Amino acid sequence: MTQPRWAVVVPVKRLAVAKSRLRGALPGVPHEELALALAADTLRAVLACPAVAEALVVTDDARVAAAARAAGARVLPDEPDAGLNAAFRHGAAGAAAGWVAGITADVPALRPAELAGALLAAQNGRQGVRRFLPDAPGDGTVLLTAGPGVPLDPRFGVGSAVAHAASGALSLDGDWPSLRRDVDTAADLAAAARLGLGPRTAALVAAGRPARAAG
Numbered sequence: 001m002t003q004p005r006w007a008v009v010v011p012v013k014r015l016a017v018a019k020s021r022l023r024g025a026l027p028g029v030p031h032e033e034l035a036l037a038l039a040a041d042t043l044r045a046v047l048a049c050p051a052v053a054e055a056l057v058v059t060d061d062a063r064v065a066a067a068a069r070a071a072g073a074r075v076l077p078d079e080p081d082a083g084l085n086a087a088f089r090h091g092a093a094g095a096a097a098g099w100v101a102g103i104t105a106d107v108p109a110l111r112p113a114e115l116a117g118a119l120l121a122a123q124n125g126r127q128g129v130r131r132f133l134p135d136a137p138g139d140g141t142v143l144l145t146a147g148p149g150v151p152l153d154p155r156f157g158v159g160s161a162v163a164h165a166a167s168g169a170l171s172l173d174g175d176w177p178s179l180r181r182d183v184d185t186a187a188d189l190a191a192a193a194r195l196g197l198g199p200r201t202a203a204l205v206a207a208g209r210p211a212r213a214a215g
Contacts, residue, residue: 005053006119006145008046009091009102009152010073011084012039012059019106025186026208032063034204038106038183040067041198045110046103047072051119053097058087088144088154098148099123104156106183107142109195114176118143121172130169134161136180136191143179144169 012018015032018039023031039057046055057068060078068075076094080086088102101119122131122145130150133143141160146152155163165171181192193205 005097006051006099006101007092007095007097008049008052008055009088009095009100010039010043010046010055010057010068010105011078011087011091011102012057012061012064012068012105013084014059014061015063019184021184022186022189025189026204029204029208034201036063036067037198037200037204038108039064040071040200041108042103042105042110043068043071043073044198044200045107045112045115049112049115049119051116054095056091056094058091084156085154088152088156092146092152099145100152101143101145102152102154102156103143104141104182107179107181107192108183108198108201109178109181109192110198111178114179115143117174118172118176118179119145121174123147125170125172130164130167131172132161132164132169133172133174133176133180135182136177140182142182143172145172 015035018035046052055073056076057073058076058078059065065075078087080090092100125131131145132141135142139161141164144154155167178195183189183192
């Protein structure tokens with residue numbers, strides 16, 4: 001079966017309020033730079049995925065919007081301004097492709113081939129049913145997919161894996177560690193680094209790493 005081309009929605013908060021639990025994770029690195037790097041590396045991998053026809057970044061942050069346009073994404077203002085799920089719905093409504101996915105903007109180790117594998121699994125699953133991928137701990141969600149004519153109906157937030165399952169979505173099963181590794185804490189960032197970070201986040205991690213003591 002030929003894989004369709006997907007529209008992928010990537011909401012990004014204003015950098016000043018994004019990824020609050022990561023504040024201070026990299027000494028000497030401004031927090032907004034880290035939040036921007038996570039989103040930029042996620043978007044870079046999304047756009048490099050052969051299954052993706054377009055990426056739609058939903059944001060009201062000027063720096064995020066500029067970086068997204070420079071990377072080749074389409075930017076939509078966060079007109080609902082009502083949180084992550086409203087942003088996902090807004091982006092999905094603006095998508096040109098019939099197959100739509102929503103991905104969180106904090107998977108900086110993402111490999112394009114792993115995203116392609118997850119999208120192919122979603123396409124080949126039961127028709128008319130949304131699919132979701134839990135994060136590495138298993139309680140959150142990193143990816144939600146919907147086929148043509150099926151509302152995305154996102155339920156992101158605390159306990160979103162259970163919420164998505166309760167809404168009728170089916171869990172995706174596959175060996176996609178870089179896709180499942182979202183970053184909310186310093187420990188998550190270290191785990192993502194072991195998988196191999198995208199270039200922008202990797203550069204900040206290198207800059208923020210404490211220098212070794214002499215001798």
